[in-house]
Amino acid sequence: MKRDTILSGMRPTGRLHLGHLSVLENWKRFQEKYNCYYMVANWHALTTAFDDPALTIDAAREMVLDWLMVGIDPEKSTIFVQSEVKEHAELHLLLSLITPTSWLERCPTYKDQVQQFREQGKDITTYGFLGYPLLMAVDIIIYKANLVPVGEDQLPHLEFCREVVRRFNHLYSREVFPEPQAYLSEVALITGLDGRKMSKSYGNEIPLYSNPKEIKSKVRMMVTDPARIHATDPGHPDICTVSSFHKVFNKTAFLEIEEDCKKGKIGCVHCKKSLATALIDYLSPYWERRHELEQKPDYVWDVLYEGSKTARRKARETMEEVRAAMGFEIPGSTGNF
Numbered sequence: 001m002k003r004d005t006i007l008s009g010m011r012p013t014g015r016l017h018l019g020h021l022s023v024l025e026n027w028k029r030f031q032e033k034y035n036c037y038y039m040v041a042n043w044h045a046l047t048t049a050f051d052d053p054a055l056t057i058d059a060a061r062e063m064v065l066d067w068l069m070v071g072i073d074p075e076k077s078t079i080f081v082q083s084e085v086k087e088h089a090e091l092h093l094l095l096s097l098i099t100p101t102s103w104l105e106r107c108p109t110y111k112d113q114v115q116q117f118r119e120q121g122k123d124i125t126t127y128g129f130l131g132y133p134l135l136m137a138v139d140i141i142i143y144k145a146n147l148v149p150v151g152e153d154q155l156p157h158l159e160f161c162r163e164v165v166r167r168f169n170h171l172y173s174r175e176v177f178p179e180p181q182a183y184l185s186e187v188a189l190i191t192g193l194d195g196r197k198m199s200k201s202y203g204n205e206i207p208l209y210s211n212p213k214e215i216k217s218k219v220r221m222m223v224t225d226p227a228r229i230h231a232t233d234p235g236h237p238d239i240c241t242v243s244s245f246h247k248v249f250n251k252t253a254f255l256e257i258e259e260d261c262k263k264g265k266i267g268c269v270h271c272k273k274s275l276a277t278a279l280i281d282y283l284s285p286y287w288e289r290r291h292e293l294e295q296k297p298d299y300v301w302d303v304l305y306e307g308s309k310t311a312r313r314k315a316r317e318t319m320e321e322v323r324a325a326m327g328f329e330i331p332g333s334t335g336n337f
């Protein structure tokens with residue numbers, strides 16, 4: 001039986017953090033079962049941050065180093081860069097001709113962003129940003145991916161993608177593209193240091209690639225049960241960020257820590273120290289792996305080069321079908337050069 005094809009992507013907009021870890025752990029598991037494409041969405045990154053000088057191919061490289069250190073494996077998955085597969089641009093243009101603007105304007109992500117820009121006094125909702133979901137649809141369907149692991153926030157984009165697919169297949173009376181499904185898998189809900197969602201925009205994140213010193217200082221900043229003043233006061237671990245981290249990264253000790261906290265048998269300082277140790281133990285194999293990878297600077301470039309080549313092969317194949325469906329090919333030519 002043909003294996004299902006997965007495509008997912010991340011924008012290279014800064015250091016990955018612990019909130020990304022369970023997503024990457026899922027990606028790692030998928031590689032054993034599916035035909036996986038993992039994409040650096042660097043064009044997407046530019047839709048909101050076109051003026052960020054840091055958004056170069058080096059940002060892609062940094063992010064992919066994090067992917068590799070947690071075990072995304074170029075032998076098993078196609079790891080590639082969006083901007084290296086120009087066919088995405090062609091398909092994006094073609095689909096823009098059949099996509100009603102109203103479908104894009106009603107996307108909640110678009111409406112939110114416009115609102116945010118307005119509050120910040122900026123007037124920079126670009127043409128490209130409006131097309132964000134369309135470019136994302138292209139990323140998926142150009143590889144004929146049928147499963148897309150995304151967070152809930154991306155579900156409207158996936159629904160939009162399915163609509164575009166139906167419209168295309170209907171207009172050109174053939175099933176060129178499959179309708180992709182969202183693949184909602186469990187992601188550990190990691191909160192940030194302050195108990196809100198972990199996010200760079202809140203500045204409450206713990207980087208994935210870090211060092212013991214930084215981890216210790218981040219953990220010291222975590223909010224605990226505010227009602228607890230003395231180490232002997234009974235605590236409420238269910239409202240404590242530190243405890244929620246023990247649950248994910250210090251599974252064996254979690255129950256005991258929770259009990260001790262409730263009984264006032266453990267102080268927050270000590271509790272945080274033990275979390276920092278657990279986190280460092282959890283992450284250091286990844287850091288070591290990344291140090292090894294950094295010894296061979298060309299390695300990541302090779303991975304991206306080869307992965308992009310593989311991706312391009314598939315994208316070109318799909319584009320031949322698209323051009324044929326739309327009646328664009330010169331007889332005898334595939335349109336690929």
Ligand code: TRP
Pocket residue numbers: 007008009010011041044135136139140148149150154
């Ligand atoms: N929009 C996604 C995000 O911000 C990134 C992305 C771009 C993506 N293209 C994709 C995700 C295709 C899945 C499939 O998280």
Ligand code: SF4
Pocket residue numbers: 224225228235236237240241242243257261262266267268269271272
């Ligand atoms: Fe949180 Fe630990 Fe303090 Fe309890 S002892 S409130 S779990 S930091």
